[in-house]
Amino acid sequence: xxxxxxxxxxxxxxxxxxxxxxxxxxxxxxxxxxxxxxxxxxxxxxxxxxxxxxxxxxxxxxxxxxxxxxxxxxxxxxxxxxxxxxxxxxxxxxxxxxxxxxxxxxxxxxxxxxxxxxxxxxxxxxxxxxxxxxxxxxxxxxxxxxxxxxxxxxxxxxxxxxxxxxxxxxxxxxxxxxxxxxxxxxxxxxxxxxxxxxxxxxxxxxxxxxxxxxxxxxxxxxxxxxxxxxxxxxxxxxxxxxxxxxxxxxxxxxxxxxxxxxxx
Ligand code: T3D
Numbered sequence: 001x002x003x004x005x006x007x008x009x010x011x012x013x014x015x016x017x018x019x020x021x022x023x024x025x026x027x028x029x030x031x032x033x034x035x036x037x038x039x040x041x042x043x044x045x046x047x048x049x050x051x052x053x054x055x056x057x058x059x060x061x062x063x064x065x066x067x068x069x070x071x072x073x074x075x076x077x078x079x080x081x082x083x084x085x086x087x088x089x090x091x092x093x094x095x096x097x098x099x100x101x102x103x104x105x106x107x108x109x110x111x112x113x114x115x116x117x118x119x120x121x122x123x124x125x126x127x128x129x130x131x132x133x134x135x136x137x138x139x140x141x142x143x144x145x146x147x148x149x150x151x152x153x154x155x156x157x158x159x160x161x162x163x164x165x166x167x168x169x170x171x172x173x174x175x176x177x178x179x180x181x182x183x184x185x186x187x188x189x190x191x192x193x194x195x196x197x198x199x200x201x202x203x204x205x206x207x208x209x210x211x212x213x214x215x216x217x218x219x220x221x222x223x224x225x226x227x228x229x230x231x232x233x234x235x236x237x238x239x240x241x242x243x244x245x246x247x248x249x250x251x252x253x254x255x256x257x258x259x260x261x262x263x264x
Contacts, residue, residue, distance in 0.1 A: 004019070004046070005042065005043070005046055007039035007042065007043060008035050008039060009023070009024055009025055009033070009035050009036040009039045010022065010023060010024055010036065010039040010040060010043055011024045011061065012043060014052075014053070016201045016204060016205075017052065017053065017054035017055060017201070017204030017205065017208075017263075018053075018054070018055045018056070018057060018197065018200040018201055018204050019043075019047050019050075019053045019055070019056050019057070020056075020057045020059065020197075021040075021043055021044075021047075021056060021057070021058050021059070022059050022060065022061050023036065023040075023058075023059070023060045023061065023065070023066050024060075024061045025061075025070075026060075026061045026062025026063070026064065027062075028067065028070060028072075029060075029062070029063070029064025029065075029066070029067035029110070029111055029113075029116075030060040030061065030062070030064050030065065030066045030067060030116065031066070031067045031068065031069065031070035031071070031072075031116075032066065032068065032069055032070055032089075032090075032115060032116070033070040033072075033073055034073065034089070036070075037089035037090070037093070038089075040093050041089075041092050041093055041096070044093065044096040044097065044100065045096070047100060047102070048096065048100045048102075051263070053102065054102055054203070054204040054205075054208040054263050055102055055103045055104075055105070055200045055201075055203045055204040055208070056100070056102060056103070056104045056105065056200075057105045057106075057107055057196050057197065057200050058097075058104065058105070058106050058107065058119070058120075058123060059106070059107040059108075059109055059192075059193065059196070060108075060109050060110060062110070063109075063110045063111075063131075064109075064110040064111045064112075064116075065106075065108045065109055065110050065111060065112040065116055065120060065132065066112055066113070066115070066116025066117075066119055066120075067111060067113045067114065067116050068113050068114025068115040068116040068117070068137065069085075069114060069115055071141075082143075082146075086146055086147070090115055090146065090147045091147075093119070093122075093147075094118070094119070094122045094147050094148040097119070097122040097123060098122055098148070098219060099215075099216075099219065101209075101211075101212025101213070101215055101216065102208060102211070102212060103124050103125065103200070103203045103208070103211050103215075104122075104123040104124045104125070105123060105124065105125045105126070105127060105196055105199060105200055105203075106119070106120040106123035106125070106126045106127070107127050107129075107192055107193060107195075107196035108120050108126055108127070108128040108129065108132040108134075108174075108183065109129050109131070109132065109189070109192055109193075110129065110131055110132060110133070111132070111133045111135065112132065112133070112134050112135070113133075113134075113135040113137040114135070114136075114137045114138055114147075115146060115147040117134050117135060117136055117137070117149070118136075118145065118146070118147035118148050118149040118152065118153075119147065120134070121148065121149065121152040121153060121156060121182075122147070122148050122152060124215065125184050125199070126177075126182070126183040126184055126185075127183065127184060127185045127186075127187060127192065127195055127196050127199065128174040128177055128178070128183040128185070128186045128187075128192075129174065129186075129187065129188075129189040129192040130174050130175075130186055130187070130188055130189055131174070131189045132173075132174040132177065132183075132186075133171050133172065133173060133174070134171070134172040134177050134182055135169060135170070135171050135172070136149060136153065136165045136166050136169060137169050138166070138169065139166060139167060139168070139169045140169045144166075145166050149166070153165065153166070155222065156181055156182055157180045157181055157182055161180055174186045205261060206261055207243070207245035207246070207249065207259075207261045207263070208245075208261070208263035209240070209243045209245055209263055209264055210240050210243065210245060210246070213236045213237075213239055213240050214236075216236060217229075217232055217233055217236045220232045221233075243264060244262060244264050245259070245261045245262065245263065245264065248260060248261065248262075249261070
């Protein structure tokens, strides 16, 4: 595959079809500054285009996952348009995570706050360390949940809980996150990356074209009527039915052997 590019604020690793993206500003709990926003947009663009990348793992260096917008960039006294900042920096990242036709796993190693929390919520799956904490912290600074928070949070935990988390900006422990459906799994801290990589490697060896179509169909159905969702399923299944992976899995079933998926 083409060389994985290197970045100033984001570390990358590639093995077994899995691209690992590590936010790397540990001194500020991986707060997102201008550079990190650009690096994240770039690495996700690369991941989308590289066919060898069949699954993504997003995690943080040090004791934080991501503490959201770097507030030091907001203390200079100059007028900043938050709307413009979201449209230019954050929204493209959230949209790419949500639409890239490859599984995305957030391996949440520590505190995830503000846009950092909502970055994790935009992933398809979340595995949390038992040291993870989730904070929809925006109301502590008089803001509203952004970076997809208004979309993903109520869908994951229900509207009532979403209001509670947004109004109180309360901390959700890993254990509570599991209970309310904010994460898929909690593991002991030292097992986080091995567990995330195990899951990611398994997915990367799976029928990833079908996973991508599943993701499109789920995303479409979130904002559709039943009738429209059924029609979209038929459309996606038409495509899935023509994949090499589908043919291979049917052949493998009758030959009583494990299938070998190629993601096409
Ligand atoms: O602006 C726009 O473009 C609009 C978009 C907004 C999106 C957003 O994300 S708004 C929300 C911004 N984020 C926050 O408000 C979170 C701020 N951080 C905190 O409240 C706390 O740090 C945490 C609750 C996340 C963790 O607390 P704790 O006690 O575990 O760690 P700490 O000691 O507060 O932080 C450790 C260091 O990281 C500390 O630096 P120091 O004192 O060791 O030099 C702290 O200042 C720094 N840090 C943490 N978060 C940020 C940060 N520095 C800059 N920006 C941060 N977001």
